[in-house]
Structure formats: C-alpha cells, structure tokens
Amino acid sequence: MSSTSVSPQALAINGGSPVRSTLLPYGRQSVDEADIQAVVEVLRSDWLTTGPKVGEFEEAFAARVGAAHAVSFSSGTAALHAAAFAAGLKSGDEAITTPLTFAATANCVLYQGAVPVFADVIGDTINLDPEQTKGKISPRTRAILPVDYAGHPGDLHSILEIARKHGLVVIEDACHALGAEYRGQRVGGIADMTVFSFHPVKHITTGEGGMVTTNHAQFAETLRRFRNHGISSDARQRQSAGQWHYEMVLLGFNYRLPDIVCALGIQQLKRLDANLARRREIAVQYTAAFREIPGVIPPTVRPEANPAWHLYPIRLDLEKLSADRAQIFRALRAENIGVNVHYIPVHLHPYYRDRFGYQGGEFPVAEDAYARLISLPMFHAMTDGDVRDVIAAASKVCEVYAR
Ligand SMILES: Cc1ncc(COP(=O)(O)O)c(C=O)c1O
Numbered sequence: 001m002s003s004t005s006v007s008p009q010a011l012a013i014n015g016g017s018p019v020r021s022t023l024l025p026y027g028r029q030s031v032d033e034a035d036i037q038a039v040v041e042v043l044r045s046d047w048l049t050t051g052p053k054v055g056e057f058e059e060a061f062a063a064r065v066g067a068a069h070a071v072s073f074s075s076g077t078a079a080l081h082a083a084a085f086a087a088g089l090k091s092g093d094e095a096i097t098t099p100l101t102f103a104a105t106a107n108c109v110l111y112q113g114a115v116p117v118f119a120d121v122i123g124d125t126i127n128l129d130p131e132q133t134k135g136k137i138s139p140r141t142r143a144i145l146p147v148d149y150a151g152h153p154g155d156l157h158s159i160l161e162i163a164r165k166h167g168l169v170v171i172e173d174a175c176h177a178l179g180a181e182y183r184g185q186r187v188g189g190i191a192d193m194t195v196f197s198f199h200p201v202k203h204i205t206t207g208e209g210g211m212v213t214t215n216h217a218q219f220a221e222t223l224r225r226f227r228n229h230g231i232s233s234d235a236r237q238r239q240s241a242g243q244w245h246y247e248m249v250l251l252g253f254n255y256r257l258p259d260i261v262c263a264l265g266i267q268q269l270k271r272l273d274a275n276l277a278r279r280r281e282i283a284v285q286y287t288a289a290f291r292e293i294p295g296v297i298p299p300t301v302r303p304e305a306n307p308a309w310h311l312y313p314i315r316l317d318l319e320k321l322s323a324d325r326a327q328i329f330r331a332l333r334a335e336n337i338g339v340n341v342h343y344i345p346v347h348l349h350p351y352y353r354d355r356f357g358y359q360g361g362e363f364p365v366a367e368d369a370y371a372r373l374i375s376l377p378m379f380h381a382m383t384d385g386d387v388r389d390v391i392a393a394a395s396k397v398c399e400v401y402a403r
Contacts, residue, residue, distance in 0.1 A: 011400055013334035019393040020336035027201030027311075030275075030381045031264075038263040045259070050228075050235045053259035057266050058211070061196075064269060065178070065188025067213035069220035072262065073227055076175045076197025078255035079210030080108035083193045086212075086222040087143045087169035089114040096136045097145040097173075098128040099345040100366040105147055105173045106346045114142070115356075118347055120363040124300040125149065129365070130158035137162070143169045148177035148187060150299060150342070150375075151279075151308035156182050156190050163192075171195060175210075176310035178203045179276040183304045188213040193223075201379065203275050203308060204268035206261035227255035275380035279309040282378060282387055286312055289391040295321045295398040297372075311342055314394075315372040323401040329374055331401070335393040340375040 010016025042053060054072060062070035073079035089095055091113035097105050099118040106116035119132035128146045144163055146154035156172065163170045172191035174180070180187040188194045193216075196202075198209035212223050228234055230252030238246060257265075290298040297315040301307055316325055323331070325341075332339045345366050347358040360367065376390050 009396060011331050011334065011397060012336070013331045018335045019396065020389050023336045023338050024377045024382075024386055024389060025338040025379075026340040026375055026377045027379045028381065029200040029205045030271075030379075031205075032267075035264055035267045038267045039260055042259050042263040047236070047259050049256055049258035049260070051259040052236075053262035053266065054257065057257075057262040057269070060266055060269055061211055062188075062213060064186075064272065065194070065213050066186040067189040067194070068215045069217065069223075070211050070213045071220055071223040071227065072257040072265075073210040073212065073255045074257055075208045075255075076195060076199065076210035077104040077108070078227070078253070079195045079197070079212045080104055080171070080173065081111050081253075082223045082226045082255060083171045083195055083212050084108040084112045084114070084143070085226050086193065086219045087171055089142055092140060093142040094138060094140040095143040095145055095171075096128075096133050096141060098147050098149070098366070099347045099363045100126055100149060100343055100369060101147040101173065101346060102175070102343055103346050103349060104175075105145055106352075109143075109145070115140075116145075116346075117141070118363060120365045121149075121369065122155070123365055123369075125152050125154075125302060125305075126366070126369045127152065127154040128159065130155050130162060133159065134162055137166055137168075141166065141168060143171055145171045145173055146191075147173040147175075148180060148308075150313050151176045151180055151310040152299070152301065153177060153180050153182035153187055153305050153307070157304075160191070169193070175199075175202070177308045178310075179272055180308035181306040187308075189215060192216065193219055198265060198268075202310060203279075203380075204265065204272055206257065206265045206268070209257050209261055209265060222250070225250055226252040228252060229254060276308060278380040278382075279378060282382055283307070283309045283312060285387050286376065286391065290314060290394065293395050293398050294402055296394060309378055311375045312378040313342060313373050313375045315369060316374065318372060320403055321398065321401045322403050325371055325374060328397055328401065331397045332374070332393055335397065337390055337393045338377055341370075341373055342375050343370070345370050 012018035089112040093114040109116040122129040175197035230250035
C-alpha cells in the first residue's frame with residue numbers, strides 16, 4: 001500500500017491505520033537469475049573454494065575501486081582483522097577510531113592485542129574528527145581507522161596528513177562506502193588499506209564476505225597469507241605447480257571467501273553502478289522532503305564527497321519535538337517503516353565499559369548524535385512508492401509530535 005496523505009490521521013501506535021500494510025525493511029539484498037546461475041555453475045565445477053572465481057572477483061573489484069590489489073575475506077570483520085594484522089598492530093600498540101561505528105571496527109584492534117582509542121566525531125558528517133584524532137596520538141599509536149559513516153567518506157585528506165606526519169597506517173573502514181568518492185577519487189585506493197563488507201544490506205552481497213584493497217604489494221601479500229593460515233601459497237597454486245610443499249610463515253586464520261560466493265560477487269559487482277544510482281536518487285528525494293519537515297535534520301553532504309548512501313540516517317531536532325528518539329522510533333515502526341539506529345557508540349557497550357571503564361560522557365558529539373539518530377529504509381530495490389511511504393510516515397509522526 002502506498003499513501004502520501006499525512007494528516008490528520010491518528011498514529012498507528014495510537015490505534016490509527018499504518019502508512020503501510022507490510023513492514024518495509026531498512027535494507028535488503030537484490031539477487032537476480034544471473035546471480036543464481038553463476039552460483040549454480042560454480043557448484044557444478046571442480047573448485048568450490050580457492051579456485052579461479054576468487055582471483056576473478058578480486059581483480060574486478062580492484063579495477064572498480066581503483067586500487068592495485070584486492071584481497072577477499074569471509075567477512076568484513078575478518079577483513080578488518082587482517083588489515084589490523086598487516087598494519088603491524090600488536091600488544092602495547094594503540095589505534096585511533098570513532099566510537100560511532102559498528103563494534104567490529106574497534107574489535108579488530110583488540111583481536112591483535114592492541115587498544116582501540118576513541119576520538120570524538122565531527123558534528124556535520126559524524127565521521128572521525130581529525131582535530132580530536134591529533135589529540136589522541138601517543139608514542140604507542142600505530143594506526144588510525146576512520147569509518148565512512150553511512151557511506152559518506154571520512155575527512156581522509158586530513159587523516160592521511162596526520163598519519164604521514166606520525167608514521168601511522170590508515171585503515172579506512174569503508175564497509176558502508178563501496179562506490180563512494182572523495183575529492184573525485186574512488187574510495188578503495190586512497191587509504192593505506194580500505195575494508196569493505198558484502199553483508200546483504202550492503203551495496204553488493206556475497207551473503208557474508210569482505211575485501212581489503214591496497215596499493216601496497218607488501219600489505220597485499222601479508223593479507224593473502226593471513227587469510228590462509230599464514231601459508232605462503234594456496235592449494236591451486238600448488239596443484240598447478242605439481243608441488244606438495246608449503247610453508248606456514250605467520251600465524252593466520254582460515255578467512256577465505258569461497259568460489260561459490262565469489263561468483264555471486266562478480267555478478268553483483270556488475271550492478272554496482274545501477275545500485276549506487278538508485279540509492280543516490282532516493283537520497284535526493286528524501287533530502288528534498290525532509291528539509292521541509294520540522295523535527296528532521298537530513299544528513300550533511302560535504303562538497304568534496306559523493307556518498308554511497310549505505311544508510312540514510314536522519315537526526316531528530318529534539319528541541320522541536322515533544323517526543324524522544326525511542327518514541328519516534330516506535331511510532332515509525334508502528335507505521336510499518338523498518339527504522340534502525342546506527343550506532344550505539346562502541347564505548348557504551350558493556351564489554352567496553354567493563355574493560356576500559358567508560359561511563360558515558362567521554363565523547364559528547366557522538367553521544368549527542370546517537371540520541372537523535374534514526375536510519376530510514378535505504379536500499380537499491382526500493383520503489384518510488386516505498387520512498388513516498390517513508391516520507392509520509394516521517395511527516396505524519398513528526399507533525400503529531402511537533403512542539
Ligand atoms: C562500519 C562497519 N564495519 C565493519 C562491519 C563488519 O562487516 P561484516 O558484517 O561483513 O563482518 C560492518 C558491518 O555491518 C560495518 O557496518
């Protein structure tokens with residue numbers, strides 16, 4: 001059901017009829033017949049894993065993002081872990097990142113026995129603040145992990161400048177930002193290493209999956225070894241060379257992405273441009289509408305950025321509303337709009353509070369943003385009717401709760 005009528009309807013949460021009859025999710029994958037055929041073909045082939053589709057996916061991906069190397073992983077989290085390893089993070093080291101991210105960004109630092117040090121975000125893009133980052137550098141700092149929140153590239157120029165000055169490695173968490181551009185350059189070839197995720201809500205999917213791109217051959221080699229137990233050759237290389245001998249040269253994991261889903265990734269990548277175009281179209285429609293709705297602050301886009309719009313996170317202008325975020329969230333859900341919140345700041349999770357003593361209040365900009373954030377549905381298969389429903393529901397709810 002699609003409707004643009006907004007008022008004076010009663011809210012669904014108060015017994016009125018919802019804007020939609022079925023729930024619109026905040027994100028979801030699109031899988032077509034060609035995707036399915038490509039997977040089936042691999043299932044009938046000799047190589048379900050460590051076969052030719054892995055290299056094919058990696059080469060196509062590297063070419064798409066403009067990086068010299070791409071190394072695939074079983075998830076974005078595994079890819080982050082590998083990047084943290086390749087950056088040389090170890091016990092006694094620190095890495096600076098944003099608290100306004102998925103826990104995996106900070107967790108990868110902990111996997112290496114190092115300590116994630118949070119720096120607050122900047123108010124407009126809610127990405128890592130370079131000035132706050134500078135203030136967190138210590139003799140133990142080895143890396144900086146900016147996150148391209150919602151698909152808007154971080155302040156990469158300033159972060160790289162800081163890193164170069166202090167001899168630090170920049171691992172860009174671009175799990176939201178496949179296809180984003182910064183100063184005309186594609187995300188993926190800018191930082192020392194860039195990490196992507198292929199979770200189903202992302203721009204392309206392999207079910208689970210991730211990638212690290214880099215222009216540094218040494219990082220690429222370490223990343224390949226790390227995902228394969230630390231072994232210096234893979235099974236197919238040994239088979240084609242007629243050799244049994246291999247050497248384990250570092251302590252790695254089995255973080256390989258199988259051919260079955262690399263075939264899916266190859267197919268999905270062909271539709272990336274179309275997916276991005278649709279997401280950008282939706283963002284334009286949303287932003288035009290939300291500028292007119294009191295109580296809603298649409299996301300900022302800086303002139304140097306062309307975001308990939310993984311998410312469309314609005315911030316509530318709570319001063320203009322008589323309800324808090326939780327109430328607005330519940331009201332939108334009742335209208336069958338599948339809203340979400342990205343993210344509970346990492347330092348506020350019980351694990352981080354218990355281990356590092358965070359109590360809240362340490363990162364006021366991130367924490368204030370968190371209190372206002374709601375992610376609205378954003379995925380490339382959304383119809384114009386879906387977009388209208390989201391706008392109708394947001395204006396209906398904000399009108400009722402307007403001060
Ligand atoms: C910012 C960020 N980093 C890392 C990850 C982890 O990726 P994955 O789910 O592929 O392990 C995600 C996943 O959603 C993410 O949003």
